[in-house]
Amino acid sequence: MKKIVYMLIAAAAGIITSCASEDPWEEYEEYMESQENYMGGDINGGASSTGTALTTELGTFDITINTAPLQETETLPASTDEYYEDYVETYSPTATIKIAYNGNDASVSGTADGVTVSKNGAHVTVNSTVKNIAYELSGTTTDGSFKIYSEKKFQLTLNGVSITNPTGAAINNQGKRAYVVVKDDTENSLTDGSTYTMVDGEDQKATLFSEGKLAFSGSGKLSVYAKGKNGIVSDDYVYIRPNTNIYVNSTASNGIKSNDGIIIKGGVVNVEVSAAASKGIKTDGFVQIDGGRTTLITSGGTEYDSDDKEYKGCAALKADSIIVMNGGELLVKSTGGGGKGISGDQTFTLNGGTVKAIATGKNSNDVSAKAIKMDGDITIAGGSVMARAASHEAMESKGKMTISAGTVAAYSSDDAINSAKDMVISGGYVFCYSTGNDGIDANGNLTISGGVVIGCGAGSPEEGIDAAEGKTLSFNGGTIIGIGGGAEATSGSQQKATLTGVTVSNGAYLTVQDASGNNIFAFKSPRAYSNATMQVSSPKFSSGSTYTLSTATSASGDDEFYGFISNAKVSGETKVGTFTTSTTTSGGMGGGAMGGGGFPGGNAGGGSWPGRR
Numbered sequence: 205m206k207k208i209v210y211m212l213i214a215a216a217a218g219i220i221t222s223c224a225s226e227d228p229w230e231e232y233e234e235y236m237e238s239q240e241n242y243m244g245g246d247i248n249g250g251a252s253s254t255g256t257a258l259t260t261e262l263g264t265f266d267i268t269i270n271t272a273p274l275q276e277t278e279t280l281p282a283s284t285d286e287y288y289e290d291y292v293e294t295y296s297p298t299a300t301i302k303i304a305y306n307g308n309d310a311s312v313s314g315t316a317d318g319v320t321v322s323k324n325g326a327h328v329t330v331n332s333t334v335k336n337i338a339y340e341l342s343g344t345t346t347d348g349s350f351k352i353y354s355e356k357k358f359q360l361t362l363n364g365v366s367i368t369n370p371t372g373a374a375i376n377n378q379g380k381r382a383y384v385v386v387k388d389d390t391e392n393s394l395t396d397g398s399t400y401t402m403v404d405g406e407d408q409k410a411t412l413f414s415e416g417k418l419a420f421s422g423s424g425k426l427s428v429y430a431k432g433k434n435g436i437v438s439d440d441y442v443y444i445r446p447n448t449n450i451y452v453n454s455t456a457s458n459g460i461k462s463n464d465g466i467i468i469k470g471g472v473v474n475v476e477v478s479a480a481a482s483k484g485i486k487t488d489g490f491v492q493i494d495g496g497r498t499t500l501i502t503s504g505g506t507e508y509d510s511d512d513k514e515y516k517g518c519a520a521l522k523a524d525s526i527i528v529m530n531g532g533e534l535l536v537k538s539t540g541g542g543g544k545g546i547s548g549d550q551t552f553t554l555n556g557g558t559v560k561a562i563a564t565g566k567n568s569n570d571v572s573a574k575a576i577k578m579d580g581d582i583t584i585a586g587g588s589v590m591a592r593a594a595s596h597e598a599m600e601s602k603g604k605m606t607i608s609a610g611t612v613a614a615y616s617s618d619d620a621i622n623s624a625k626d627m628v629i630s631g632g633y634v635f636c637y638s639t640g641n642d643g644i645d646a647n648g649n650l651t652i653s654g655g656v657v658i659g660c661g662a663g664s665p666e667e668g669i670d671a672a673e674g675k676t677l678s679f680n681g682g683t684i685i686g687i688g689g690g691a692e693a694t695s696g697s698q699q700k701a702t703l704t705g706v707t708v709s710n711g712a713y714l715t716v717q718d719a720s721g722n723n724i725f726a727f728k729s730p731r732a733y734s735n736a737t738m739q740v741s742s743p744k745f746s747s748g749s750t751y752t753l754s755t756a757t758s759a760s761g762d763d764e765f766y767g768f769i770s771n772a773k774v775s776g777e778t779k780v781g782t783f784t785t786s787t788t789t790s791g792g793m794g795g796g797a798m799g800g801g802g803f804p805g806g807n808a809g810g811g812s813w814p815g816r817r
Contacts, residue, residue, distance in 0.1 A: 262590060262615050262637070262766065267537040267562055269451070269474045269499055273423065276446035276470045276495065287467065290419040290443040292383040297338035297359055303328050303350065305343035305367065327369075332356065332379070341365040354379030357416070362426060364390040370397040372432075377414035378406060381440070386422035386448065395429040398456075410437035410461070418462075420471070423447040430454035435475070438462045441487075446470025446495060458483045459500070465525070470495035470532065475520075481507035483522040484536070490525040491548075493557065495532040505540040506568045515569035517542030520561075524549045527578075529587065531557040536575075541568030544577050545591070551580040551603070554610065556587045563593040572596040575614075578603070582623075584632065586610045597622045598636075605646070607632050607655070613766060619645040620659070627671075629682070631655040635766035637730055638662055642670040643688065651696075652741075653680040658768055660730055661688025669739060679741040685727050685768070686739035699745035699785035703738040703753060706780070713756040713767075715774050716740060719749065726759040726774055728767030745785045753780045 281288050288294060299316035310326045318334030326348025330339065335356035342363045349369040352358070357380045364387070367374040374394035386392060396411035407415065411430045417440040420426075426449065428435045435452035436442065441464040444450070448471030452459040459475035459482075460466065466487050473496065475484040484500030485491065500520035509516050520536035520543075521527070527548050534557065536545040545561030546552065565573035575591035575598045576582070582601040588611040591598040598614035598621065599605075605623035611633040614620035620636035620643050621627075627646035631654040636643040643659030644650070650671035659668035668686030671677040678696035691702050708714055710732040716724045724744045738753075745751070757776030761769040 262592065262613050262635075265560065265562075265590060265592070267499060267501065267535045267560060269476060269501065270497065271425070271449065271451055271472060271474055273449055274447070274470070274472055274497060278446040278470065287443060290381075290383075290417065291445075292359060292385055292419065292421055295357070295359055295383055296336060298336040300338040300340060301330070302340045302342070305341070305345040305348055305365065307345060308347055310343070310345065310348060327351070330354070332358065341367070346370075349374055349376065351376040352379055357381035357383070359383040359385060361385045361387055361422075362390065362392040362424065363387045364392060364424075366393040368395040368397075371399065371401040372397055373400070373408050373411055373413045375412045376408055377416060377418075379416060381417040381419065382414050384412075384418055384420045384422075384426075386420065386424035386426045386450075388423045390424035391427070392424060393427045393429070396432050398431045400432055407439065408433075409439075410434035412436045414438045414440070416440050417443065419443040419445070420448050420450065421445045423449065425449045426451070428452045430456050430459075432456050434458045434461050435477075436460045438464075441465040441467065441489065444468045444471050444473060444496070448472065448496075450474070452476070454482065455479060456482075458486045460485045462487045463489065465489035466491050466523075468493045468496055468498055468532070472496060473498040473500075475500045476503075477501075477518070478503045480504040480518070480540075481509070481516045482518055484520040486519075486522045488524045491521065491523045491527045493529045493532050493534055495557075497533040497535070499535045500537075502538045502543055503540050504543070505565075506542040506571045508569075515542070515571050517544065517565075517568065517571040517573070519544040519547040521546045522548070526550045526580075527552045528555070529553070529557050529559065530555045531587075533558045533560075535560045537562040537564070538573065539564045541565045541573065542571030543573050545575040546577070547574075548578045548580070550578070551583065552576070552578045552601075553583045553585065554587045554589065555585050556610075558587060559589045559591075561589075561591045561598075563596070563598075566595040574598070574600055575616075576600065581605065584608070584610050584612055589613065591621075592616065593618065601625075604628070604648075606630075607634055611765070612636075617641070619643075621645070623647060626650070629653070629655055629657055631682075633765050634658065635768070636660065638666065641666050643668045643686065645670045646675070647672045649676045649678070651676075651678045651680065652682050652684055653678075654682040656683045656763070656765060656768055656770075657685070658727065658766065659686045659688070661686075663736075664689030667691055667737075679739075681743060682741070683725060683743070683768075683770070684739065684741040685725075687729070687733060687736050689736065691737040691739050694739065694741075697787060698741050698743065699747055699749075699787060700739065700741035701745075701751070701783045701785050703740065703781075703783055706736045706738045706753070707734050708732065708736075708755055713759045713769075713772075713774060714738070714780075715754045715756050715759065715772060715777065716742075717752045717754065718744070719751075723759075723761070723772040723774060724751070724770075726756060726761070726769045726772035728759070728769075730767060748784060748786065750782050750784050752782050754778060755780060 338359040502518035561575035626648035756774035761772040
């Protein structure tokens with residue numbers, strides 16, 4: 205929120221003009237003094253808030269490496285599928301060449317016309333001009349490698365192999381697409397050197413490097429350690445299938461990188477990177493996640509990019525193109541200064557699956573640490589998001605943000621969720637909590653037409669739900685709760701009310717009852733608010749009807765979501781005040797606002813203070 209709102213003063217002044225008093229301002233000053241004593245703070249400055257942050261999982265959840273396998277089923281796609289040929293089942297080798305490493309040597313068995321194999325100690329080089337060839341690697345070497353020049357795609361089976369190359373890549377594919385099959389029930393390890401001996405005219409960018417596509421399958425375990433460059437790189441794209449189990453640890457650069465894209469259909473992917481400005485997964489293209497469990501952790505700080513002439517930070521997941529998630533789990537954490545969980549130059553779309561994102565760092569060299577940050581639009585059409593940032597926005601779109609289904613829970617000291625342009629929420633469940641700024645903030649218009657939407661902001665001038673000054677905040681549907689130091693005028697077709705002067709202790713429930721005593725909903729306050737402003741709207745509100753706001757010590761009922769409970773059954777109720785709904789709220793007393801909220805003796809929407817005549 206960028207503007208200061210003095211709602212209570214202006215509203216109270218409007219009420220005073222109707223009072224039968226010889227000196228109404230004298231009465232108002234006495235009232236203000238009494239309220240300052242009651243609140244223990246400056247009532248003119250808007251809400252103050254104290255107490256602990258969330259004690260729910262949102263405030264405490266963590267992300268750690270988890271290599272436990274998943275039991276996944278998989279169906280071979282139709283032959284018309286774009287990625288049909290990335291399935292090794294479509295490949296029919298006619299010959300298999302086996303390389304068994306043994307210390308500083310390697311033995312080779314099997315032959316094929318058009319394939320030559322040479323070796324220098326345990327450094328093995330293959331030249332192939334023919335198709336339908338499979339290679340199988342086994343054994344252990346601490347000074348070896350596998351390098352292949354192939355004009356055709358090939359199958360590469362890792363059968364309990366451990367390769368360390370002190371001077372370069374452990375596996376170096378200078379040819380076409382590689383089907384990397386990690387044989388079931390085996391453990392495999394690849395490690396590069398801290399320095400690389402380069403060959404003119406050839407790339408060598410990672411411990412496991414491929415000029416062509418990399419398609420991973422098999423349920424064995426593959427561990428990749430990068431000390432000199434990246435962990436896994438394809439100059440085309442990387443395709444990861446269900447039941448794979450890949451772990452990458454990079455202290456030099458990125459974990460998994462590609463030029464064209466990264467597709468994760470399933471499996472277990474774990475990446476840890478610690479170098480400055482490194483990325484867990486990085487692609488110049490797109491990212492698509494359809495299943496599995498992907499865990500990405502970065503711990504490095506910022507680094508100056510001499511080409512772009514700016515500082516850049518770490519990101520657990522970074523894509524230059526779009527990010528689309530349809531299923532599975534994506535768990536990301538960045539702990540260094542300026543580090544981000546998910547970062548993209550274009551759009552992020554969540555259709556299904558689970559996203560958990562954490563950024564614990566602070567600003568570093570003008571690089572902000574954010575849990576989810578996209579330069580384009582963010583669209584949540586299903587699935588669930590949990591995002592937490594210590595110092596900056598938890599979820600930020602530099603374009604438009606749209607939420608139509610699923611769940612979003614965000615926690616930050618800055619705006620919990622923020623859009624540079626319009627924000628539209630038409631369904632799902634949204635909970636946003638900020639310790640120092642707005643809960644929900646749109647720098648364009650903000651329209652809510654469905655779902656359950658809760659925004660918890662800080663004290664004045666911050667708001668629970670905020671649209672940019674000069675833009676429109678519209679409530680057209682859904683159950684809406686916004687609480688913070690202030691609020692702005694709303695438009696829209698749904699009945700609503702703005703309640704000023706609301707005081708609630710940390711962990712207490714705020715409840716709204718209709719005239720028949722039915723609790724429409726209860727909401728457990730995640731912090732203590734004093735003299736706060738609360739916006740409420742519900743499809744259960746009727747035009748011009750009067751409702752009661754109370755506090756309660758306990759509540760239970762339906763649809764429990766981050767303290768929100770519909771059709772609540774409560775106990776330990778204390779009446780705070782009453783309010784009347786309308787389709788338009790101005791943010792002051794009357795016209796759908798509440799004057800008595802949180803005050804001793806507060807009552808109906810007209811808003812009384814002690815001694816009012």
